[in-house]
Amino acid sequence: MAEWDLRKLRILRTLRERGTVTATAEALHMTPSAVSQQLTNLAAQLGVPLLEAHGRRVRLTDAARLVLRHTEPVFEQLECADAELAAYTQGETGEVRVAAFSTAVPALVVPAVRALRATHPKVTVRVREAEAAEAYRLLAAGEVDLALSLAARAPDAADGRFARVPLLADPLDVALPPDHPLASAPALRLIDLAAEPWIFGGSGPWSDITRRACEAAGFSPHQGHSASGWTAILAMVEAGMGVALVPRMAAGRRDGVVMRELGADRPVRHVVAAVRKGGETGRVVSRVLQALRDAAAVSGHSGANSY
Template structure:
């Protein structure tokens, strides 16, 4: 059996659509269909069937995808074993992270690890936490940065987490906003305020909307943006307010004020990797670089230190 075709089938089982598989593998959807068709010919049975405009795996396809996952896992474990035996930090390491971490921590970690280990090639992809976990499971990433606010976390035992930091959410306000004079702001204080949401991070935006609803009001959204830059511009101009991660709250400036939410909304940010791969020299080296960067940022006060929680904690993606 052709390993590339098995990997394509496994990707389809994880990602669900031909288009998503094509995007992950950097090929065209027709190339994905061709790989599946060749594998069906090799196996002598149908592996997918049409459902409306999409496809689903047949029973045989689902079973073969399970075996493909096991085979690929064994090969990855062999790669890790050999790398651990060599104790050489080299080769390619694929890292995924969501925007606020990607902007504040990842560049420093890549620079540090690359300077220390010149033979290590680090590639980065910006992915939301759920997408990063999917990339890990599909062997498209080696480390994914995730949080417990937008994802329930891995539950299948194949993924391990290493805690990096806790991040407390802040309200981002125009400089002259009345709430900017307060040391803290409650969600209820934002009733009737015009919100700008970053829809490039849809899961995070959904968390903010859900938290407002649980605080007893429907947020008035006057800005649906595809990135933090526009959210910030709307806020600076006095058009909107926003709720942003603490990683974005690097201090007040001439246009913007950040105020911590009370009761606190805090998320736990972790590095996720496949079980057992922390012993891979490249994975271990990058995890160490990440922790060094977090520690240095704390010492230099480039990361806000979470204050004491209020009388209640915020809801998470699991509904708490």
């Protein structure tokens, strides 16, 4: 029987996620030469080649992918074991490290932390702001225990490494300058703003969300200005420089901006939480997940088109 070394298998798994030996070494706080040596030893133990040259880099062989496919359930079981041991030794005492995107921190994480202080004071939450891709890298590497992201930016639901928990559908409203002709219109559709200059980021999730929402409404938005922060976006809207889609739970609204709800076909973005598969059974993690669900229920909405 082959010799299975969990530490080396974690290195192989991290290489699959990070893509390069250097990035793997950084994630695991190792040297690149140590990563290469450990993977060479693992290949010898298993009796199959795990890496092959690909230009100046290496990539996983089919055998390596087969190995990881069979070890994912093992990692899940170990997460469950860790959770049960923590519950046995600590009860409902412990720290949960949470990575969350910027608008989720004040809207969901902070209310959850406040609630936990009152109901479970021995549960500590440590927050790290991170966009979706980084949050999932941190989760996969074991540097955080829970990640909040937009569903559209999260790994596929079939990804066996993670368990995903839907939290809320956040409606997207339109931000208009106060003197805009449609600011006081009795009803407003996204298509009514097809000729307007739009304000959104040049790349990244909000650019994708804005473009997809407008295209679903029947037009391609003309990008008048590029900005990624809500303070900058709303300041430009207030100055009459354009219009923007804004998630309802986003912080930093301005008195000089009119926020208008869209009709029944309004777009929404779905927010999800994720933990490593098996980690959701942990008593402390489950308490944090429930607090996040409760916070989402207070501010939660539903909608038709999701982004």
